[in-house]
Amino acid sequence: MKILVCISxxxxxxxxxxxxxxxxxxxxxGVQYVINPYDEFGLSRAMQLKEKMGGTVTTVTVGRxxxxxxxxxxxxxxxxxxVRIDADPVDSFQVASEIAAYAKDKAFxxxxxxxxSIDYNGGAVPxxxxxLLGINxxxxxxxxxxxxxxxxxxxxxxxxxxxxxxxxxxxxxAQKGMVDESELRIPNMRGIMAAxxxxxxxxxxxxxxxxxxxxxxxxxxxxxxxxxxxxxVEELVHLLHTEAxxx
Amino acid sequence: xxxxxxxxxxxxxxxKSTYEAVSYASSLAAKVGGSATAxxxxxxxxxxxxxxxGATKALQFDGDNMNHQGIAxxxxxxxxxxxxxxxxxxxxxxxxxxAPRLAVKLNASIATEVVELPxxxxxxxxxxxxxxxxxxxxxxxxxxxxxxxxSTNAYGVHENAVSIAVEKGSGAATEKDVSLQHxxxxxTAGKINLTEAELVVSAGRGMKDPGNWGMVEALAETLxxxxxxxxxxxxxxxxxxxxxxxxxxxAVAPNLYIAIGISGAIQHLAGISSSKKIxxxxxxxxxxxxxxxxxxxxxxxxxxxxxxxxxxKKLKG
Ligand SMILES: Cc1cc2nc3c(=O)[nH]c(=O)nc-3n(C[C@H](O)[C@H](O)[C@H](O)COP(=O)(O)OP(=O)(O)OC[C@H]3O[C@@H](n4cnc5c(N)ncnc54)[C@H](O)[C@@H]3O)c2cc1C
Ligand SMILES: Cc1cc2nc3c(=O)[nH]c(=O)nc-3n(C[C@H](O)[C@H](O)[C@H](O)COP(=O)(O)OP(=O)(O)OC[C@H]3O[C@@H](n4cnc5c(N)ncnc54)[C@H](O)[C@@H]3O)c2cc1C
Numbered sequence: 058m059k060i061l062v063c064i065s066x067x068x069x070x071x072x073x074x075x076x077x078x079x080x081x082x083x084x085x086x087g088v089q090y091v092i093n094p095y096d097e098f099g100l101s102r103a104m105q106l107k108e109k110m111g112g113t114v115t116t117v118t119v120g121r122x123x124x125x126x127x128x129x130x131x132x133x134x135x136x137x138x139x140v141r142i143d144a145d146p147v148d149s150f151q152v153a154s155e156i157a158a159y160a161k162d163k164a165f166x167x168x169x170x171x172x173x174s175i176d177y178n179g180g181a182v183p184x185x186x187x188x189l190l191g192i193n194x195x196x197x198x199x200x201x202x203x204x205x206x207x208x209x210x211x212x213x214x215x216x217x218x219x220x221x222x223x224x225x226x227x228x229x230x231a232q233k234g235m236v237d238e239s240e241l242r243i244p245n246m247r248g249i250m251a252a253x254x255x256x257x258x259x260x261x262x263x264x265x266x267x268x269x270x271x272x273x274x275x276x277x278x279x280x281x282x283x284x285x286x287x288x289x290v291e292e293l294v295h296l297l298h299t300e301a302x303x304x
Numbered sequence: 305x306x307x308x309x310x311x312x313x314x315x316x317x318x319x320k321s322t323y324e325a326v327s328y329a330s331s332l333a334a335k336v337g338g339s340a341t342a343x344x345x346x347x348x349x350x351x352x353x354x355x356x357x358g359a360t361k362a363l364q365f366d367g368d369n370m371n372h373q374g375i376a377x378x379x380x381x382x383x384x385x386x387x388x389x390x391x392x393x394x395x396x397x398x399x400x401x402x403a404p405r406l407a408v409k410l411n412a413s414i415a416t417e418v419v420e421l422p423x424x425x426x427x428x429x430x431x432x433x434x435x436x437x438x439x440x441x442x443x444x445x446x447x448x449x450x451x452x453x454x455s456t457n458a459y460g461v462h463e464n465a466v467s468i469a470v471e472k473g474s475g476a477a478t479e480k481d482v483s484l485q486h487x488x489x490x491x492t493a494g495k496i497n498l499t500e501a502e503l504v505v506s507a508g509r510g511m512k513d514p515g516n517w518g519m520v521e522a523l524a525e526t527l528x529x530x531x532x533x534x535x536x537x538x539x540x541x542x543x544x545x546x547x548x549x550x551x552x553x554x555a556v557a558p559n560l561y562i563a564i565g566i567s568g569a570i571q572h573l574a575g576i577s578s579s580k581k582i583x584x585x586x587x588x589x590x591x592x593x594x595x596x597x598x599x600x601x602x603x604x605x606x607x608x609x610x611x612x613x614x615x616x617k618k619l620k621g
Binding site: 068070071072073074076094095149150153175176177178179180181182183184185187188189193194195196197209211212213214215216217218219220221222223224233234238267268269270271272273274275276279280282283284285286287290291293294296297298301303304 | 314319321371372373376396397398400401402403404405407408409413414415416417429432433434435436437438439440441442443444445446447483484485486487488489490491492495497499500503527539545546548551552553559560570571574577580581583584594595596597598599600601602603604607608611612615616618619
């Protein structure tokens with residue numbers, strides 16, 4: 058099994074989001090970056106599959122040198138080698154094009170992405186990547202089993218789940234559940250030491266996007282919360298009915 | 305100029321999110337000077353219903369339970385046949401899966417999680433959610449063809465009845481498009497779909513024990529609400545994973561979100577910040593959730609919920 062895991066470096070989930078330069082740029086001051094949580098599920102599943110079936114796990118990230126701490130973390134978790142495509146990620150299409158150009162002639166059996174990045178929330182890289190490579194994709198992918206040349210996957214549909222099958226290679230976009238929360242891999246000391254010397258190749262990027270985030274804004278601040286006594290829930294129901302008009 | 309809209313159906317019937325997408329498409333068509341054409345895939349009993357939300361034409365294609373590739377392939381053929389410059393999708397899993405593949409096929413630009421009509425059409429500028437609802441971006445879309453995927457419940461359903469012509473569309477998915485094999489469905493029967501729900505009752509670790517969820521469900525049932533939960537509650541198996549809302553779970557945008565025994569961690573708030581009204585019930589007056597709430601009750605959930613259910617029953621008569 059030759060597995061490729063796409064890793065996006067994103068602000069830690071506790072980050073308070075603010076913008077700079079007249080709301081035209083994300084304010085990165087003091088921001089901690091982490092492996093996109095969905096990619097972490099995907100990487101953990103890739104490690105399990107490698108341990109079971111043998112093979113290699115390679116990661117790919119489209120980003121500048123500032124994404125390398127996150128890439129090293131993926132190596133510390135157990136990836137064999139990593140590739141950084143040196144470009145500023147601007148949108149889903151550019152990122153998918155870069156990864157497709159890299160993966161096209163490498164004969165990966167399985168490509169795992171996250172179902173969505175928690176920064177830009179495009180949710181589009183997996184589908185685009187698969188279309189560019191002319192292969193099947195499953196997004197979101199909640200369960201992933203491989204037997205021989207066949208991947209059996211569980212995906213979400215509105216109102217339930219669907220089980221699907223595909224020949225390899227396939228793009229599977231990891232959703233929580235692909236491994237159990239308790240099976241998420243955390244780097245240990247040995248992994249961290251080993252990661253320092255694992256190969257991290259840097260290749261130039263060349264694709265361009267077709268969308269551009271021009272300005273940003275934050276949701277309007279909430280008015281103060283109306284407190285209601287626990288002995289007077291009728292008052293709450295009355296307000297929801299007559300003031301908020303939601304029930 | 306024609307605006308295409310993917311009119312998704314479930315076993316032959318449309319849902320609210322379909323009407324939301326058609327509503328958006330017809331308003332967009334008015335803005336760019338054109339009309340909205342709905343693309344229906346599979347057998348639907350009441351295609352004319354789409355006219356109520358402004359679709360002047362519906363193209364009917366064969367193919368039940370089509371996968372992402374099949375949908376993208378049919379829409380690409382419909383877009384080419386109609387010369388559509390804009391294609392609108394609802395925010396469901398199916399739509400979110402098909403739209404990116406279509407973007408590549410048509411060499412179109414795409415924006416997902418879109419919450420409003422474009423603020424300008426030249427250049428074409430739309431507002432989308434980023435950082436899991438913690439912020440919005442105004443995105444300029446280039447390219448001859450533009451694909452818009454909506455954030456569910458943001459634009460809303462708007463009636464705008466027109467007469468609709470239903471025609472058979474020409475084109476079909478190929479063998480390759482459907483090479484992803486369907487094995488089986490595991491449907492969560494009878495439940496209200498969380499992403500589309502207008503009312504949501506959500507509970508967290510403050511409920512203390514999974515055995516206490518009966519009263520949460522009773523409240524939800526009285527209201528006609530969907531049930532949801534915080535992440536730890538799903539992680540320890542008190543509730544199913546598909547109920548987990550937040551930054552790493554489902555994002556919801558109901559009219560009313562009732563949060564019971566949930567502290568209001570930033571990751572939880574990210575997924576629910578688009579709720580129109582928020583009620584928080586928590587024993588701790590300092591719980592961060594109160595800062596994001598419209599109405600709050602400081603009190604023990606186990607006592608407050610049954611009373612609340614009774615009061616709602618009284619209101620509903
Ligand atoms: C305001 C803002 C500023 C940004 N600035 C920067 C920046 O300065 N530097 C930076 O590195 N990024 C930056 N990004 C992130 C970058 O824009 C995204 O990586 C890119 O747009 C793809 O995101 P998506 O949401 O479309 O991906 P999605 O389609 O939601 O992602 C799905 C999956 O695709 C894969 N994927 C996504 N992006 C990448 C990637 N870059 N490399 C490898 N795999 C990926 C992952 O597996 C991910 O789980 C910024 C984002 C925002 C919102
Ligand atoms: C990477 C990452 C991603 C995450 N993603 C998510 C996510 O998507 N969604 C999510 O929810 N969390 C997420 N979390 C977890 C989040 O940080 C919080 O830990 C979690 O939301 C807390 O859940 P809770 O409010 O149910 O529990 P607690 O924080 O334990 O809060 C319980 C609350 O119940 C109150 N309480 C106690 N007893 C009662 C009673 N009898 N009646 C009423 N109130 C009572 C307490 O005062 C307290 O406020 C994420 C964390 C990380 C690190």
